[in-house]
Amino acid sequence: MKKYVWPFLALVLSYCQEKGTPPAPVEPTPAPRQIAWQELEYYGFLHFNMNTFSDREWGFGDEKPEQFNPTELDARQWAKVASEAGMKGLIITAKHHDGFVLWPSAYTEHSVKNSPWKDGKGDLIKDLSEACKEYGLKFGIYYSPWDRNHPDYGKPEYITYMRNQLTELLTNYGEIFEVWFDGANGGDGYYGGANETRKVDKLTYYNWPEVYELVRELQPNAVMFSDGGPDVRWVGNEHGEAFETNWANLMRDSVYAGMPDYPQKYAPGQENGTHWVPAETNVSIRPGWYYHTYEDHKVRSLANLVDIYYNSIGRNTSLLINFPVDTRGLIHENDEEAILKLGEKIKEDFAVNLVSQAVVTASVERGSDYQAENVQDEAYETYWSVPDGQTSGAIEIDFGKPTVFNRLLIQEYVVLGQRIKAFSLEKEVNGNWEKITEATTVGHKRILRFPDVEAQKVRVNFLDAKDVPVIAEVGIYHAPKLLLPPTTKRSTSGEVTLTAPDTDLELYYTLDGSTPTKESQAYSSPIPVNQATTLLASSYDPATEKMSDPVRLDLDLPKAGWKAIGTADMKAIDENSNSYFTSENGMLTIDLGQTIEIQGFSYMPMQARYPSGIITNFQFQVSQNGSNWETMASGEFSNIVNSPIEQLVRFDPVNTRYIRLKATKTADGNGATFGELGVLTK
Ligand code: FUL
Numbered sequence: 182m183k184k185y186v187w188p189f190l191a192l193v194l195s196y197c198q199e200k201g202t203p204p205a206p207v208e209p210t211p212a213p214r215q216i217a218w219q220e221l222e223y224y225g226f227l228h229f230n231m232n233t234f235s236d237r238e239w240g241f242g243d244e245k246p247e248q249f250n251p252t253e254l255d256a257r258q259w260a261k262v263a264s265e266a267g268m269k270g271l272i273i274t275a276k277h278h279d280g281f282v283l284w285p286s287a288y289t290e291h292s293v294k295n296s297p298w299k300d301g302k303g304d305l306i307k308d309l310s311e312a313c314k315e316y317g318l319k320f321g322i323y324y325s326p327w328d329r330n331h332p333d334y335g336k337p338e339y340i341t342y343m344r345n346q347l348t349e350l351l352t353n354y355g356e357i358f359e360v361w362f363d364g365a366n367g368g369d370g371y372y373g374g375a376n377e378t379r380k381v382d383k384l385t386y387y388n389w390p391e392v393y394e395l396v397r398e399l400q401p402n403a404v405m406f407s408d409g410g411p412d413v414r415w416v417g418n419e420h421g422e423a424f425e426t427n428w429a430n431l432m433r434d435s436v437y438a439g440m441p442d443y444p445q446k447y448a449p450g451q452e453n454g455t456h457w458v459p460a461e462t463n464v465s466i467r468p469g470w471y472y473h474t475y476e477d478h479k480v481r482s483l484a485n486l487v488d489i490y491y492n493s494i495g496r497n498t499s500l501l502i503n504f505p506v507d508t509r510g511l512i513h514e515n516d517e518e519a520i521l522k523l524g525e526k527i528k529e530d531f532a533v534n535l536v537s538q539a540v541v542t543a544s545v546e547r548g549s550d551y552q553a554e555n556v557q558d559e560a561y562e563t564y565w566s567v568p569d570g571q572t573s574g575a576i577e578i579d580f581g582k583p584t585v586f587n588r589l590l591i592q593e594y595v596v597l598g599q600r601i602k603a604f605s606l607e608k609e610v611n612g613n614w615e616k617i618t619e620a621t622t623v624g625h626k627r628i629l630r631f632p633d634v635e636a637q638k639v640r641v642n643f644l645d646a647k648d649v650p651v652i653a654e655v656g657i658y659h660a661p662k663l664l665l666p667p668t669t670k671r672s673t674s675g676e677v678t679l680t681a682p683d684t685d686l687e688l689y690y691t692l693d694g695s696t697p698t699k700e701s702q703a704y705s706s707p708i709p710v711n712q713a714t715t716l717l718a719s720s721y722d723p724a725t726e727k728m729s730d731p732v733r734l735d736l737d738l739p740k741a742g743w744k745a746i747g748t749a750d751m752k753a754i755d756e757n758s759n760s761y762f763t764s765e766n767g768m769l770t771i772d773l774g775q776t777i778e779i780q781g782f783s784y785m786p787m788q789a790r791y792p793s794g795i796i797t798n799f800q801f802q803v804s805q806n807g808s809n810w811e812t813m814a815s816g817e818f819s820n821i822v823n824s825p826i827e828q829l830v831r832f833d834p835v836n837t838r839y840i841r842l843k844a845t846k847t848a849d850g851n852g853a854t855f856g857e858l859g860v861l862t863k
Pocket of ligand 1: 238239363364365463470
């Protein structure tokens with residue numbers, strides 16, 4: 182028998198060598214709960230609480246439970262929208278800084294139990310946890326450590342209160358996938374009537390290690406988010422953009438919530454970070470986190486949302502998009518439309534992975550278990566790797582025929598740690614490799630966008646890594662153009678510049694009110710518009726022969742010869758509605774430079790996030806000499822505060838050289854502001 186053993190062992194050994202052995206992990210590595218979390222990638226935030234009804238972003242803490250009064254609250258609608266949008270979970274503001282809680286907590290009266298909603302019998306945390314279950318979504322909790330309502334905030338008693346409430350939340354509502362601890366902390370507040378400023382030591386006050394222990398004990402599978410983890414960290418801004426170089430590794434012990442230098446220093450992670458703390462990008466679909474009617478027209482555009490997707494999920498973070506649920510208790514229809522469009526666009530972009538049908542080979546392989554084909558099987562658990570000691574290697578992809586593409590997606594198998602430091606994508610041209618694009622880190626997922634490229638053979642070159650590259654997936658896609666109308670800008674001399682929303686698009690326009698077609702005027706340089714004109718413009722994708730919806734501009738006289746009287750500030754007539762003029766005497770007088778016939782005027786209110794001096798009641802006057810004035814119109818701009826869009830007022834034709842818009846009342850009593858003032862001549 183013995184004489185057979187050695188050859189058998191040799192055979193086994195060579196078989197193993199052929200198959201290869203798994204690479205050793207590079208620490209830090211993710212915990213199982215973090216691996217489960219990273220697969221979710223995309224989930225929704227719900228800011229809905231007292232601020233929804235007080236119309237604020239941060240309540241002071243002196244609000245009354247009676248104010249919380251949604252009329253059509255439907256948590257199932259939230260879950261339905263999120264699931265149709267492709268999201269995998271929802272996180273709700275169970276308690277925000279103002280301290281009001283959405284469940285009937287036994288530890289406070291500042292709760293839905295004392296509100297008119299469902300006669301005080303409601304429990305929104307329960308309703309949402311059930312709705313999430315019904316729609317197959319994970320359920321998460323936002324809990325603000327800062328509490329501007331609680332009398333004991335700042336004292337040790339409050340820490341007991343916080344632990345009691347967390348215990349309720351993490352015990353009574355089933356599985357929680359993420360607990361979100363906000364970093365905003367301490368300051369002035371109501372504090373049970375004390376009305377004072379209370380500062381806390383952010384590092385020690387909450388006794389975080391014990392809070393973490395409690396969460397682990399009650400929800401062992403939940404990840405905890407805060408500025409610096411412990412499980413998931415903040416991306417460092419609220420506009421939806423991760424750093425291009427982004428490590429999941431973090432010097433976690435040097436970080437605490439609310440650190441002033443966090444956004445620059447720690448938000449990108451650190452190559453040599455000690456702990457696995459991947460980033461999450463949190464961003465609202467509107468300017469505010471909470472609902473304000475006056476932001477109904479400020480929902481992010483599809484182009485912006487698509488950028489956010491690529492700049493977050495495509496840069497190794499998860500994406501948490503916020504819905505400011507409205508006072509009815511519903512996700513507003515504008516927000517719903519926007520998020521569903523994003524979902525459709527992303528589906529379309531990644532519909533066909535061109536790598537799955539291609540021939541994939543590698544410059545070097547660790548063994549047959551780690552062969553190149555593993556990157557094209559769409560199975561995260563299998564991966565390509567190289568022999569120990571090597572920190573580079575290339576994957577070659579042969580499509581079999583010239584193929585057009587514009588997206589590269591790479592996933593590292595980060596269960597063994599994040600490694601890649603530099604990589605590039607190249608195409609073969611007459612036997613030579615030419616660079617298409619390059620980048621640094623990969624992590625769980627990296628997506629690069631670039632203009633259309635045609636090639637039969639491409640190569641992903643992993644140029645540098647912390648240890649052997651371990652690549653789970655490589656995808657190449659041809660995303661259809663984002664067929665949006667062009668953006669427009671008019672100069673004071675009247676010229677309109679059109680900008681395409683994506684590369685390789687053609688632009689067409691009309692000046693007669695008709696819908697643009699391929700037979701319309703092709704755009705090549707700024708369009709002069711010297712009189713009242715309707716301009717319609719569309720983008721056209723020659724690859725798909727599709728035309729976008731048109732953008733429509735109702736333009737009037739250019740403002741080049743105009744002058745504001747009594748001020749050097751021309752911001753109300755600069756064709757830029759994002760700048761504004763503040764008047765000291767409540768009015769704005771313009772010299773039109775010549776006598777013209779006008780039939781009305783336009784007023785664009787100030788467009789800033791927190792506008793002031795919006796004119797609600799007005800008088801509009803004309804004058805031939807600048808001293809005798811005739812009133813042509815007066816009245817109110819209805820609903821202008823809630824919907825601060827351009828206001829048009831018409832009257833009988835009149836010849837005039839000077840015009841004047843007078844505020845007889847502004848919304849907040851502050852000095853009248855003017856985003857833009859114009860005339861209507863048609
Ligand atoms: C911030 C908070 O102060 C905002 O109100 C919002 O909740 C956002 C998600 O986090 O720190």
